[in-house]
Amino acid sequence: xxxxxxxxxxxxxxxxxxxxxxxxxxxxVLAALVVGGYFGYRAWERHDLERRAASTIRDARTLxxxxxxxxxxxxxxSEYQSAMESLNAATSAYNDRRYEDALDLALQSHKxxxxxxxxxxxxxxxxxxxxxxxxxxxxxxxxxxxxxxQDARPRGVLYIGDHVKxxxxxxxxxxxxxxxxxxxxxDTQLVVFRSxxxxxxxxxxxxxxxxxxxxxxxxxxxxxxxxxxxxxRVEGDSEASVSYDAGSKTARFxxxxxxxxVDSASGEHRDxxxxxxxxxxxxKLSGPxxxxxEPELLTPEDNSDFxxxxxxxxxxxxxxxxxxxxxxxxxxxxxxxVDNLIEARDRKTxxxxxxxxxxxxxxxxxxxxxAAGVRGPWSSARGFRVSSFRHDKSGGDGxxxxxxxxxxxxxxxxxxxxxxxxxGCTLEINGEPVQVGADGTFTKTIQxxxxxxxxxxxxxxxxxxxxxxxxxxxxxxIL
Numbered sequence: 001x002x003x004x005x006x007x008x009x010x011x012x013x014x015x016x017x018x019x020x021x022x023x024x025x026x027x028x029v030l031a032a033l034v035v036g037g038y039f040g041y042r043a044w045e046r047h048d049l050e051r052r053a054a055s056t057i058r059d060a061r062t063l064x065x066x067x068x069x070x071x072x073x074x075x076x077x078s079e080y081q082s083a084m085e086s087l088n089a090a091t092s093a094y095n096d097r098r099y100e101d102a103l104d105l106a107l108q109s110h111k112x113x114x115x116x117x118x119x120x121x122x123x124x125x126x127x128x129x130x131x132x133x134x135x136x137x138x139x140x141x142x143x144x145x146x147x148x149x150q151d152a153r154p155r156g157v158l159y160i161g162d163h164v165k166x167x168x169x170x171x172x173x174x175x176x177x178x179x180x181x182x183x184x185x186x187d188t189q190l191v192v193f194r195s196x197x198x199x200x201x202x203x204x205x206x207x208x209x210x211x212x213x214x215x216x217x218x219x220x221x222x223x224x225x226x227x228x229x230x231x232x233r234v235e236g237d238s239e240a241s242v243s244y245d246a247g248s249k250t251a252r253f254x255x256x257x258x259x260x261x262v263d264s265a266s267g268e269h270r271d272x273x274x275x276x277x278x279x280x281x282x283x284k285l286s287g288p289x290x291x292x293x294e295p296e297l298l299t300p301e302d303n304s305d306f307x308x309x310x311x312x313x314x315x316x317x318x319x320x321x322x323x324x325x326x327x328x329x330x331x332x333x334x335x336x337x338v339d340n341l342i343e344a345r346d347r348k349t350x351x352x353x354x355x356x357x358x359x360x361x362x363x364x365x366x367x368x369x370x371a372a373g374v375r376g377p378w379s380s381a382r383g384f385r386v387s388s389f390r391h392d393k394s395g396g397d398g399x400x401x402x403x404x405x406x407x408x409x410x411x412x413x414x415x416x417x418x419x420x421x422x423x424g425c426t427l428e429i430n431g432e433p434v435q436v437g438a439d440g441t442f443t444k445t446i447q448x449x450x451x452x453x454x455x456x457x458x459x460x461x462x463x464x465x466x467x468x469x470x471x472x473x474x475x476x477x478i479l
Contacts, residue, residue, distance in 0.1 A: 049099035056106035057094060060087050063113035065144020065161045083112035129192055129205055130158040130176045133409075133416050133445050136336040137186070138167030154443065155409075158192050165189045166212070171336040173445060176205045179219030179412030181445065186338055188212025211246040215239075217447065218258070219412055227251045229265040230280040232272075234258070237449075239377075251280040254291060256377040275376070292323045292368035292376035295350075303426055303433045304384040305463070306356055316364055317351040318379065324368035328375060331364045335381060335435050345369075361385050361426075361435050383433035385426055387463060400468040401425045403460045412477050413451075418443040421460040421468075428459045448476045 064087065090105035132139075132152050139152040144161045152172060158164070166172060166188045174182045184190060189210040206224035207214070216223060222236040227244040230251050234240050238258025244251045253262045254277035262270045262278055268285040270278045275293060279286040296319040300306075306314060316329070329352055331342035341362070344352065346369075354364075365381045405419040417429055420440045427434040427442055434444045448454050458470045 046099065049103060050094075050097075053090070053094050053099045053102040053106060056103060056110055057087070057090055060090070060106050060110040060113060061146075062143070063110065065146060080112075083109045086112070129160055129194075130174050130182075131411075132156045132158070132172055133175050134173040134336065134443060135170075136172070136334050137170035137338045139170045139172045139184075140165045140167075160192055160194055162192045163189065164192070169339045171338045173336070175411050175414050175416070175445065176223075177411060178205055178221050178223075179414050180205070180221070180223045181217040181414060181447070182207065183215040183336070185213040185215065188214060190214065209242065209244050211244055213241065213243040215241045219414070227280070229283060230262060230285070232260045232262045234260040241377075249281070253278050253280070254377075256291075256294070277374070289374065290323070291374060292321050292370050294377045295319060295321055295324075295327065295366045295368055295379045297364075297366065297379050297382050300382075300384055302382040302384075303428060305426065306384060306386045308356060308359065308386060308388045311356055313353055313355045314384070315351055315353050316366075318366050320350050321368035321376070323370050324376075325371040326369045328367045328369055329364070330366075330378075331362060333360055333362055335363050335383075337363070337365070337381075356386050359386050359388055363433075363435075381433075383435070387424065398464070398466060400466045401460045401462045403458065403468040403470055405458060405470055405472060408456070408472060408474060410474060410477075413447050413449060415446050415448065415456065415474060416443065417446060417456060417458065419458070422462060425460045425462050427461075428457075430457055448474070451476050 060083070064083070086105045086109035090102045090109060093099075093102035093105060132154055135152050135154055140149040141152050141156070141158065142149045142163045143159070144163075147163075149165070152164070158174065164172065164174070164184060166184050166186055168186050170186055172184045174184065176182070189212055191208045191210070193206055193208055206226065208226045214225065216225065216234055216239065218234050218236050218238045218240075220236040222238070223234050225232045225234065225242045227242065228249065230253075232240075232242060232253045234255075235258045238260065239256040240258070240260055241254045241256070242251065253260060253272060255272045255274055257274050259274060260272045262272060262280070262285060264280055264283065264285050266283050270285050270288060272278055272288055275291045276288040277291055278288055298317040298319060300314055300316070304314075318327075321327075326345075327347040327350065329342065329344040329347050330337050330340050331354065332338070332340045342354075361383060362385075363381045363383045365378045367378045368376045370376075401422040403419065403421045405417065409416040419442060421427060421436060421442065423436070423440045425436055425440070427436050429444045430446055432444070432446065434442050436442050446456065448456075452475070453473060454476050455471045455473055458472075459467060460469075461467045
């Protein structure tokens with residue numbers, strides 16, 4: 001039986017067409033993947049450019065804010081102007097969605113600003129210049145001129161160009177990396193900056209006051225404080241205060257120990273010695289004026305304990321000051337003396353009777369005031385504790401209180417000591433009273449003037465007289 005001839009031509013066409021379709025399908029899929037990958041990559045690349053441009057512009061603006069008020073700009077004005085122009089151009093390019101141009105311009109601005117910071121002694125461009133070590137009441141800060149105000153917290157870092165503001169019930173202790181200690185009193189605003197110290201050389205860490213009152217304790221290096229139209233150079237190992245009233249444009253520069261040099265914008269100069277002050281008003285500096293001395297507190301003894309059931313009142317006494325006409329007295333529940341319980345400004349005697357009406361830890365201090373109304377430095381504060389029988393552990397088990405220390409922060413000769421003990425305990429660090437929180441936590445800033453290795457004695461005592469003593473060893477570096 002014969003079979004019909006096979007149509008090889010048709011069969012070949014059919015087989016080839018299937019293979020070809022398969023190949024074309026693969027090619028098309030690969031082409032689609034390539035095209036999709038290309039456009040996906042381009043989209044990702046554009047998004048990455050947008051992200052990098054935005055980030056670099058933000059970083060450049062941060063450096064710009066940290067340079068605000070820095071005297072180094074006087075030496076690098078042309079570089080600063082070029083950086084500003086590049087940053088403005090970068091912002092415009094970014095708004096026009098020209099992200100590659102925006103990134104290039106922002107990098108150029110960032111490089112110029114970083115170079116100025118390097119030359120002005122701030123090579124990190126973001127290294128902290130200062131740190132909050134204690135905050136009481138309303139205290140805020142902001143980054144540079146355009147930042148938003150934020151609540152300050154202990155151990156929060158401050159940079160060049162940052163602003164600090166305290167409210168009517170606010171106060172803050174700020175330690176600089178060179179060991180200088182500032183206490184910003186209520187209703188104060190200041191700016192952290194670096195003073196000028198010659199072409200190409202790093203300047204000193206300093207502050208510029210817009211208004212308010214600042215107390216100062218300097219390390220070996222000394223510090224600068226400026227107000228509108230005047231500047232003070234406080235010597236090393238000194239204690240001083242600077243205040244400025246923006247309404248009357250009046251500044252007060254007072255040295256408690258050590259000294260300072262005050263210069264006005266008009267070219268006047270004054271040397272201010274210990275227990276002296278000068279006033280800057282109407283563009284003029286007064287001559288040095290003597291301050292009354294610091295009163296010595298007598299009774300009660302520092303860190304005394306009182307029982308509400310046994311004691312209804314206590315008498316605060318102090319030594320008279322020769323040039324004093326009256327005395328100012330403050331009693332507070334916190335060691336920064338804000339939201340005071342008692343503020344007496346015209347005590348004519350050297351004692352005051354204080355009624356004890358509630359439990360807690362309290363602090364008190366006194367300042368002398370002359371007949372002309374010139375107030376001298378506050379005395380060293382003393383503390384006392386008021387408790388009730390229901391919390392008395394005198395019949396307790398005799399166990400010493402628990403005492404745990406956190407890491408001790410060192411800033412040259414300044415040390416921040418914190419930790420936790422049992423609630424209700426009294427605490428001393430190197431013999432100075434320390435306020436203990438309701439949960440037993442505490443923080444204390446101390447200064448040790450002897451260079452080299454030293455010990456910090458932390459002593460906790462409960463109501464039954466049981467004590468725990470911890471003595472960590474630290475190294476003191478005089479800056």
